[in-house]
Structure formats: structure tokens, C-alpha cells
Amino acid sequence: MTYPYPPPQQPFGAPPQPPASNGVATAGMVLGIIALVVSFIPVLNFVIWPLAVVGGILSVVGIVKSDRAAKGKGAGIAGLVTSIASVLVFVGMYALVAAATDSRPHLNGSTSTTPHAEATSKPDGAGSKSPAAEEAPVNVTANKAPYTPGALDGEKSYTAIKVVVRNKGTDKVTVNPLYFSAKDAKGFKHQATLGTGDGVMDHAELSRGENVEGLVVFEGAFDAAKIEFNDSGFGTTYSAPVK
Secondary structure, three states, X not given: OOOOOOOOOOOOOOOOOOOOOOHHHHHHHHHHHHHHHHOOOOOHHHHHHHHHHHHHHXXXXXXXXXXXXXXXXXXXXXXXXXXXXXXXXXXXXXXXXXXXXXXXXXXXXXXXXXXXXXOOOOOOOOOOOOHHHXXXXXXXXXXXXOOOOOOOOOOOOEEEEXXXXXXXXXXXXXXXXXXXXXXXOOOOEEEOEOOOOOOEOOOEEEOOOOEEEEEEEEEOOOOEEEEEEEXXXXXXXXXXXXX
């Protein structure tokens, strides 16, 4: 006599599933960390904007996804914090540059007696240059110039000044478009912005005898009377009339 095999036992529940991955949160954290590190490097830190924006978005998505994936929330929060911190560091650095430029005694009307602090060129026919101007290690000349905004400039009005910076000293001079400011005919100060049109001045490291020229761009339309250049962003300020 044969007996049938007993029916197979039914499992009491489905087998546990491995937790889903949360690569979005990890990617956001990596981009946020890169943006934070780069934000401390002058000039190169302009690339943090896309990194911080993308890193912040991925981090938020990763935090939301962590409720379902049961992982990645910490990485998402870290990415969001580092992305925000990188933007704050970038803004803080260039705010310090602007504040340092504005707080230094400038050449016109200044009581400074430092011989090499003078870098202004007298207009044609105004007589011979002063000894301080002749001995200045950096020479700046400026002329009003037309400007055609680039694709990334937006529909705004701009003022452009064609500037030539010459290094006559023995130390290297660091030139960056953001190291310039201009004063209009009423004495109001305008800080340079990064233009994307043709002819905009590039970042440069000048040795003795070298020069760089290009357009320095400012937002808004105004009658520029004087331009000021701050050596390396934190060094001596040199100025020149805008012709």
C-alpha cells in the first residue's frame, strides 16, 4: 500500500528582500564635497555653481528616497550641507575681496605716502608724470569700450572698460577681472562682474615686463570716471582715469 507524498509546506511570509540602493544620495554627497573643496581655490571656484546645484538636488532626492530604500539619508544630508557650505564659502571669499578693495586708501585724494601706491596716469597734456607714478610697479590704463553681452550674460545693460595692466616691478602680479572696480562721475563704486562676451579679460600671472589687456565688465549703464585694480585681490590698489 502506497501513501501519497505530503503536500509542500507553504511559507509563512515572503523571504526578506535586500534593502534597495540609494546611489542618488551618494552622488549628491560626492558632488557636494568636491564643490566645498574647490570653493576655496580662487578662479577655479567658479565651477562650484553647477556642482553645488546638482549636488544639492541629488541630495534632496536621496533624502526623500531614503524613506523607501532604508539607507542613504546620512549621505543625502551630508551632500546637502556641503553643497550649501560651498556656495557660502564662495560668496564669502569674494565679499572679502570687495570689502578689502573698498576699505583701502585709494590714490586720488589719499594721504598715503607710500611711493609705489600711485599707479595713475595723467591725461595727455596734463604735464609730466610724478615720480611716484614713474616708479609704480604696476601701470594701469583704461578706456571706455563697447560690449556685446554673451549668451550667459542675460538681458541686462552693461558697462565695459578696456584695461591694460603692465607689470614694471620685480614681483609677479595676479590679474583677474573680479579684482577691478570702477567709480562713476558721481563717485559711486561699481564692482566688476564676469562677462561672457568676446574680448573679456582673462586671468593672468604677469612677470616683470609682461602685460595683459581686455574688457572689464560691470552690470548697469554708468559713466565710468576711474578704474581701480587690486593686485592679487588683497594687495595694493592701483587706479587710472577712464578716458
